[in-house]
Amino acid sequence: MRMSCFLWMMLLARNAISQNLLANGGMEDINICTEYTKECAPEAWMSSASGFVNFFRDAKRAHSGLNCMAIEAAHFQKKYNRTFLRSRLICGLRKGSKYQLEFYVKSIHPILDSVGILFTASDPFLGKAYMSERKPDLLLGAAVQKNAFTDTAWHRVKLIYEAKGNEAYFLVGYFARNDYKGERLKELENQYFIFVDDFSLVPLDPNEHLCSDWKQAVEDIYGEDERHELLEKKRKYYRNIPPPVPELQRNTYTVIDTLILPDILFESGKAKLQQVSFAVLDSIAKRVAGKTVDSLVLKGHTDNTGTPAFNADLSISRARVVADYIAPRISTRRIPVFVYGLSDQQPVADNRQPAGRQKNRRVEILVYVREQ
Incomplete structure (x- = not known):
């Protein structure tokens, strides 16, 4: 839904530390499919089967929120009947960089160790290759304890992935060589389901940030509305001639150090800049001349001598003036x-000493530049 997409983007914009490369990781934004014009699947997530089969709107079943999805490890009556879920990455990964994948998984069947993750340059649902011919980049294996027979035990999974640099799609599924043939524990349920929820893929390097x-x-990813026929x-159209590989903009990388503006560059107790501060700020502009600046982060700080309200107002006002x-x-x-106005919450020195309080009264400037 477009309003949900807008709200999701606003939330991410307000949270500068959020670097999730998977859109709608919690599966709470719902897609209105073209065929049925109904809420039948999460935005940004495609299933190799009908969206209705894999999508569950049940707060008691989901790890968080209302929604979750399921992958199928096998079918009680059909041979090699599996389903896979895929999403497109928001930004391209940087070759050689490492990323932490985190999500939650559960099943009443003891099969979590064979859940795998595959990163691909082209859409894994299009083209000639069959899922049975693919090998995952990551397997849960030792990342999950052998699960007991319970439908309520969610397992938190953390895996590290080193990028090849050509990834555009993310796929999760059951990659065991043979179908699971365990006991059918629910009489009316033929599928051996594995439930998944709350995906995040973030860079381990704190200097790497979302592409501009x-x-x-996200708009393009949410714009994929095909879910059924x-x-x-x-898939049939692109069977022999797959579509071009999407060119994703790479994540940005910090190449400019943090600059600290001390309290002496402001008028005492005010958010007005002293004349001498202009030369300092102009020097930053010269340092990034000719480079592509992707974003700017400013954090205002105070000491602890003022009232909480005064400190909060002064810290954000100074940051805004600099911005x-x-x-x-x-x-x-x-x-x-x-x-951001951080008041006195992040001191760098002892507030009990005058020299320490002066160090704490500062504005931090972080300039993020796209590495060429």
């Missing part, structure tokens, strides 16, 4: 600017 066009990427027609001055000087185009 992530908002448009139209998706099957699309207003420097943003148009480091980029000719509009860039994302994140401004």
Whole structure:
């Protein structure tokens, strides 16, 4: 749903530390499919089977929120009847960089260790290759304890992935060589389901950040509305001639150190900059001349001598004043600017000493530049 997409992007914009490369990881935004014009699947997630089969709207079943999805390890009556889930990455991964994949998984069947993850350059649902011919990049294996027969035990999974640099799609499924042939524990349920929820894929390097066009990427991903017959027609159309591999913008990387503006560059107790501060700020603009600036983060800090309300107002006001001055000087185009007033919550020195309090009264400037 487009309003859900907008709200999701606004939430991410307000949270600068959120770097999830998977859209709608919690599966709470719902897609209105083209065929039935109904809420039949999560946005950003495609199933190799009908969306209705894998999608569950049940807060008691989900790990968090209302929704979750399931992959099928086998079918009680059909041979090699498996389903896979895939999503497109928001940004391209950087070759050689490492990323942490985290999600939650559960099943009443003891089969979690054979759940696998596959990263691909092209859409794994399109083209000639069969899922049975693919080998996962990651297997849960030792990352999960052997699960007992219970439908309520969610297992938190954390895996590390080293990027090849050409990844565009993410796929999760059951990759055991043979079908699971365990006891059918629910009389009316023929599928051996494995439930999944709350996916996140984030860079381990704290200097790596989402690409600058992530908002448009999410819009494009959410714009895929085929889930049933139209998706099957699309697969048949691209069976012999797969579509071009999408070119994703790479994550950005920090190449400019954090600059600290000390308290002496502001008028005492105010958010007005002293004249001498302009030369300091102009020097930052010169350092990034000719580079592509992707975003700007400013964090205002105070000591603990004022009231909480005064400190909160002063810290964010100083950060905003700096942002207003420097943003148009480091980029000719509009860039994302994140401004935070952190009051006295992150001291770098002892507030009991005058020298320490002066160090704590500061504005931190972080300029994120796209590495060429």
